[in-house]
Each structure stands twice: as C-alpha cells, then as structure tokens.
Amino acid sequence: xxxxxxxxxxxxxxxxxxxxxxxxxxxILKKFAYKPILKALQERKEEIKKGIDYTAKAxxxxxxxxxxxxxxxxxxxxxxxxxxxxxxxxxEERKEEIIKEADKKVESIVQNAKKTIAxxxxxxxxxxxxxxxxxxxxxxEKTLGKMPASERDKKLIQEAMKELKTAI
Amino acid sequence: MKYxxxxxxxxxxxxxxxxxxxxxxxxxxxxVQKLHQQRGIYRLNLILKEYEKKYLQEKGFIKVQxxxxxxxxxxxxxxxxxELKHKIYFLEKTNPKLLGGIKILINDEIxxxxxxxxxxxxxxxxxxx
Numbered sequence: 001x002x003x004x005x006x007x008x009x010x011x012x013x014x015x016x017x018x019x020x021x022x023x024x025x026x027x028i029l030k031k032f033a034y035k036p037i038l039k040a041l042q043e044r045k046e047e048i049k050k051g052i053d054y055t056a057k058a059x060x061x062x063x064x065x066x067x068x069x070x071x072x073x074x075x076x077x078x079x080x081x082x083x084x085x086x087x088x089x090x091x092e093e094r095k096e097e098i099i100k101e102a103d104k105k106v107e108s109i110v111q112n113a114k115k116t117i118a119x120x121x122x123x124x125x126x127x128x129x130x131x132x133x134x135x136x137x138x139x140x141e142k143t144l145g146k147m148p149a150s151e152r153d154k155k156l157i158q159e160a161m162k163e164l165k166t167a168i
Numbered sequence: 169m170k171y172x173x174x175x176x177x178x179x180x181x182x183x184x185x186x187x188x189x190x191x192x193x194x195x196x197x198x199x200v201q202k203l204h205q206q207r208g209i210y211r212l213n214l215i216l217k218e219y220e221k222k223y224l225q226e227k228g229f230i231k232v233q234x235x236x237x238x239x240x241x242x243x244x245x246x247x248x249x250x251e252l253k254h255k256i257y258f259l260e261k262t263n264p265k266l267l268g269g270i271k272i273l274i275n276d277e278i279x280x281x282x283x284x285x286x287x288x289x290x291x292x293x294x295x296x297x
Contacts, residue, residue, distance in 0.1 A: 133292050144267045156269030160282035164251040167278050
C-alpha cells in the first residue's frame with residue numbers, strides 16, 4: 001500500500017495538509033461564498049417565480065380586459081345602433097311633422113289668398129255697383145231737375161194724398 | 169227724481185197759462201235756468217216740441233210739416249186739409265235733395281214719404297238685394 005502511494009507520488013503529510021487546507025477552504029467557502037450565492041440564487045429564483053406569477057396574472061387580467069373590451073364595444077355598438085335607429089325614427093317623425101306643417105301653411109296661405117281675392121272681388125263689385133249707382137242717380141237727378149215740377153210731382157202728390165186718407 | 173219731457177211740458181204749460189206776455193217771458197227764462205241747473209238743457213228742444221204738440225192738441229190743431237224740393241206749389245195745403253179734415257198748423261221746409269214729390273210729417277209721428285228720392289232709394293236697394 002505504501003509502495004503504491006509512493007508510486008503515485010503521494011505524500012500523506014502533504015495530503016493531510018491539503019485535506020486540512022481543503023477543509024478549511026471548504027468551511028471558508030461555505031461560510032462566505034456558497035451561502036450568499038445560494039441565498040442570491042434563492043432570491044433570484046423567487047423573483048423569477050414572482051415574475052412568472054405576475055405574468056400569468058397579467059395575462060389573465062389582459063384576457064379579462066379583452067373580454068370586457070369586447071363586451072363594452074358590443075354594448076357601445078348596440079347602443080349606438082339603437083341611438084341611430086331612434087335618431088332616424090325621430091328624424092322621420094320630424095320630417096313628417098315638417099311636411100304636415102308646411103302643407104298646413106300652404107293650405108292656410110292658399111285659403112287666405114282665396115279669401116283676399118274673394119273680398120277684393122266683392123269690394124270691386126261693390127265699388128262698381130256704387131259707381132254705377134252714383135252715375136245713374138246723377139243722370140236721374142239731372143233729368144228730374146229738368147222736368148217741370150207739376151208734371152214731375154203730379155203722380156207722387158196724388159199718392160201722398162191717397163196715403164193721407166188712411167194716415168190718421 | 170227724473171221727469172219726462174212730457175211732464176216738463178205740462179209744468180211749463182201750467183206756468184204759462186193765464187199770464188200776460190211779460191210774465192210769460194219771465195217764466196220761460198226761469199224755466200230755462202232751472203233746466204240748465206239740472207243739466208237738462210239738451211232736452212229743451214224735445215220739451216218744447218211736446219209743449220207745442222199739447223198746445224196744438226188743445227186748440228184742436230194738428231201739426232203738418234210739408235217738405236218739398238222747391239217752393240211749395242199753391243193748392244197743396246188745401247188738398248192736405250181736405251184729406252185730413254182737420255184744422256192744421258202748417259210748417260214748410262224746402263229740401264232739393266228730395267228730387268221730386270212731397271214728404272208729409274204729421275204731429276212729428278206719422279210720415280208720408282212720396283218723394284222721388286225715396287223711389288230711387290227703393291229701386292237701388294232692391295238692386296243690392
């Protein structure tokens with residue numbers, strides 16, 4: 001055994017010293033290097049896990065937001081459609097109302113015009129009649145004025161006397 | 169209390185009867201003043217008409233107003249008297265607007281309108297209808 005160790009060039013003392021050195025190094029490393037590294041690794045691992053969790057949650061949230069967005073959009077579309085239909089309906093009603101009012105106005109204007117024309121016609125006819133009457137009167141007055149009074153009044157006075165008989 | 173024109177006329181007649189001309193003038197003056205005080209002066213014309221009517225009635229007259237386009241022809245008054253068979257107090261009025269014929273108003277109440285103007289009015293009003 002010693003020979004074999006010798007052949008391999010192993011010095012037990014040196015080996016022991018190296019073992020002690022290794023042990024000391026191991027203790028030092030374990031205390032000052034492995035623990036902080038492991039701790040850092042652990043922390044990193046947790047952070048990564050948190051990140052993954054956050055990502056999953058964010059994805060979930062995004063999905064729900066997408067759904068909400070879709071729903072909101074659908075609602076908005078529905079509402080806008082309903083508004084458009086209502087507006088169109090109201091517009092149609094207003095249009096009919098305006099047409100009716102316009103018809104009414106036109107009718108009223110026509111009626112007024114007819115009335116005015118009829119009134120003017122009547123007035124014209126009255127004026128013409130009055131003018132004719134005045135002219136005829138003037139003619140008759142002139143004729144009567146030129147007639148001798150006895151001839152002109154004879155019949156009228158006779159009528160008056162006849163009426164007088166029954167007057168009292 | 170408000171008196172009618174007839175009542176005023178009666179009162180005036182009562183006050184004037186049996187008085188001489190001087191006193192009658194004084195009565196008339198007082199009457200007019202009183203009427204003015206009572207703010208009834210606008211009625212004077214109607215009261216005097218009532219008075220005239222009553223006076224003529226009592227004297228057995230009727231009042232006849234003859235309205236003619238020009239001066240009244242002779243003989244008309246006699247014809248009227250003959251027809252009415254009454255004593256008549258005549259009033260004459262000239263109105264050229266009558267154009268012809270005669271208008272007779274008896275006691276301010278009865279009107280006989282036999283004028284050319286009325287005939288014309290009748291004709292033209294029938295045209296209007």
